[in-house]
Amino acid sequence: MQETTRSELFTVPIGPQHPALKEPSHFRITVDGEIVTDAFVRLGYAHRGIEKAAESRNWVRNLYLFERVCGICSHIHATAYCLGVERLAGAEVPPRAQAIRVLVAELERIHSHLLWLGVAAHEAGFDTLFMYSWRDREAIMDVLEGLTGNRVNYSANVLGGVKNDVDDAQRGAILRAIDGLEGRSYHYLDVVTTDALFLQRTRGIGVMTRNQAEVMGAVGPTARASGVTRDVRVDAPYAAYDRYPVVRVVESAGDLEARFVVRMRELFECYRLIRYLLDNLPPGDLRGRMPRRIPEGETVSRVEAPRGELFYFLKSNGSDTPERIKVRTPTICNLTSVVKLVIGHQLADVPMILAGIDPCFSCNDRTVQLDEITGGSRIWTWDELRRNSREDGHGHRD
Amino acid sequence: MMPTEKAIEIGRELAERWSWRLETRQPEPTRLDVILTSPADLVPVAVALRVQRLGYLAAVTGLDRGPDGGTLELLYHFCHGAAVITLRLSVPRQGAVVPTLSDIIPSAESSEREIAEMFGVTFEGLRPAGYLYLPDEWPEATYPLRKDCTPPMLAGAVES
16 A cells, blocks of 8 residues: 655635635645645734724723624624623623613524524525525624624713614614524525535534533534534623523534524524513613723623634723734634544535534634835825725715 | 622731731722732742632733833732632833742733733733734834833823
8 A cells, every 4th residue: 555645735825805604814724635644824914903902992982992803693693792891990881781682682693693594505606595694684683783783893882881772663673683594594494404415515514522622612503503602691691681591502413404493593582582571671771881091900701602602801991992803713722623524524515514503703813003114105094094984985083 | 609708718828927927908899909019929929829819810010110110019809709819010110120920820821911902011021922902013112001101192092
């Protein structure tokens, strides 16, 4: 038998242009024939210096900064930040505000899971499912827009509460949207568990055992698909999750199919929770009193983003700007598992396994951008950057 | 899963009564801070937490006490249910060397690379590789999240 020598291994660079999702990241995959023997990841292509920037902005402005860490789960970042700052300040947030935070967070989870379903189906070559799920996702985007005025950065949170109330018309719109989506979700669950061609791409692929998931520190639906019972909403209820408990969705197979099933089953839990929440919204104010000064101190704020546990560490030095804010997003935890899991698989399975964790690279890449080092390229000053971002073609400034 | 109070209690006992006899603090009901006295404590205490199944490494935070204070602080956050057990390790700003946890906790590697790039801490035993986050042409010995790293781009970034 001929032995494979080192020189016969081939390294395939994937990325940085959309390795699976339309976001930048670079993978170096070493293959022996079609079989992956090693994988290496390079991040940083969407590194924007947010943690550093936060140290020069005041507590109120930072809310808008952190809402923009991620374009998919913007609300959960703002919620994690608000909950942390409110704890540092010792501020009381009215129950109605906390309930509305949960409502928007669960709507966001629905839109994020449907978005992921489409992307993952697309990676499997199942573009019909991709188009259907993204069409259905529009129903939730419309609801979010109707509720908050925005499709993406909803800006529902303010320090000490929320901006928008839910009136009867909005309540009706939400219920109509999720009634329609519930039927569609049953259909999608049926498709991802019975379609023979699709199952060839998912069943038994990228299997992560419970033990592996724990050792590699997987979080969110990726971990729950491997039987790890980790869900911050249940383990450490924040906002109003103690009043509106969620049922943890756990599967044991640990393969890509289980990751589909967990996310689809979580959708039903979202629908149930939203209906219950709308029927039991506590009356009261939308905002509590927020002290102007944030006292010195440190706190940890953990929330369950659509992709898993989102971790914020906040340190205040008593001034108007934070001393340090650390953001650890769920994808960075789950990415370790991808790099280990792809080994031994066919190269063609790599995009599916990567998509299986629902990666979000903008979330991962946050921190710094220095411009001097780019050598010959032009350096924009902050003012120029602002001008260019604000002016439209007619020289109009807001 | 054991309840939060129990997890905190076991963590405290582990830190205070075992051979390393470390100081602990409880800044919030769900948080326990363990003050490590030297980098040599890090691996044994992390192994002890693993053996006791006290949480998983959720994040590693770097703190810069500023050029005057002269120290950096590394915070290893282990989460178990609602409990957050934080191992706090102070290291000098210049030439800090800390053992890697990636041999016992694979997910530590990405956090450690981030700290190495952003704060200039060397992790002993971390397999060599290029930057994870910073651009390839990044200047040497420039650690962006240190307090005295003030790129001209950020000057005047916030108008009053």
